[in-house]
Amino acid sequence: MRRGTRQRLAANAALLALAAAFALPLLWLLLASVDSAATLRVRAPDSPTGDNFSAVWTEEITFTPMRNSLLLCGGATLITVACAALAAYPLSRLRSRLTRPYLLTVLFSTSLPITAIMVPVYGLFVRINLVDTMYGTALFLAASQLPFAIWLMKNFMDGVPVVLEEAAWTDGASAFQSLVRVVLPLMGPGLTVVTVYCFVMMWGNFFVPFMLLLSPDQLPASVSVFSFFGNYGTVVYGQLAAFSILYSTPVILLYVLIARRLGGGFALGAAVKG
């Protein structure tokens, strides 16, 4: 028993040290955002203010990029989830010789580095005049997220028993009707997870909009925060930190939402594990 206690203390100490190391950069973000004279170093502000937040709380800095992010990611998420549901349904329900190879292909493309195909995608977009359009970018975002969404969706769909659908079939429902009326409502939590996960991934995606969108009034927050600290000469770190917080808040809230619902992030870890 004594050995157990000692072990626990050692583990606690080690974990706290690691947590502190992980927390330092985060701490800087929080402190700098309320410090009117923020530097790059962690320090307690002389007198905490909300000035930084009110400085970035403008149409140009906050609202436009956030709205763009929302349109871009919201649109892309809708496309992804709709396509994933349609693709996952036959994969989950039908026993066909093609199912396994298809699933393996999906899994295979899940892990391909998307970064690598950005240059040719850009070339392609130039050819078909989709560069610098929101819907083009949203389409590509949706496509890049789709394999994983299908995979995740299929795993959740497998959890809905077929028996429940059979009643609908005897009443003459088509496959599509039973998907929309029976299966999807029954897999509510799973559907939420897929949707939120896609949205969170796209919200944080920097490279795709960075490459495919050019005009400043279309940039989503991920890219605008970058130009914020890349191009504006002297950087007001406090304001940048404040904006970073505003930009990160939605995804953190959403993450907490699904983590609660599923008892920790373990469901995602397990889903990825295959």
Place this chain on the structure above:
Amino acid sequence: MLLFLAGPIAYCVWISFTDMQLTGSDRTNFVGFDNFRRAFGDEKFRNAVWLTLVFTFLSSLVGQNTLGLALAGLMRRASRPVRTVTGAVVIAAWVLPEIVAAFLLYAFFRREGTLNAVLDFLRLPDQNWLFTLPILAVSFANVWRGTAFSMLVYSAALAEIPQEINEAAEVDGARGWRRLVHVTLPLIRRSIATNLMLNTLQTLSVFGLIWAMTRGGPGDRSTTLPVFMYDQAFTKSLIGYGTAVALLLLLVGALFSAVYLRLVRDEV
């Protein structure tokens, strides 16, 4: 999916055999394997390959994987509040958007940043990290950001080990390292393999983090393959060459992806 993923990949293969450029001549000529020959003869390309290897090795294999396992293992021993706090902090680093994470770590590693403040406090020599050891700084950044995933995977794996096995090992006198090496690690070897694959794949395609922290610099001392590719294709407008590099990157990714597939195949 076919249209948007397979399409570009096929297009990618074609462009990589041409001399397509964004500016200058509109005509695109077929140049065969020139781009690839050029890549392997290019000092800068080899440098990028080397840095990619270093970056992947440090941040994915050594950092995320080992640290993730350590965190998961420690968490099983620690008391509940400590576990909750650590988990929350580590996961927060993971959930933050890539560009915010990059910005945070940029501030952390800068000469006047927090890391040097801590080192000063401990009376250790400080460094201009982003200048002297940029690849190390971006690797740490990637560890900071990516460890949560390994931690989650390993927590799940460790939780699945039946308690009896641990007790049996205890009775047989296996403790500490010996138990870790001979009992625990073999039991979770599949998770380790899967996790390593996924970490590596994810690390191969890191762009935003490096770009925002160092832009591949100073010079090209943190230019990994994705950054190199971007630089060639857009700053130097050599789309054909950039695509050839992309294709090579994609091939490496496909190779890892195929291995990953073999690992999980039985479970589909």
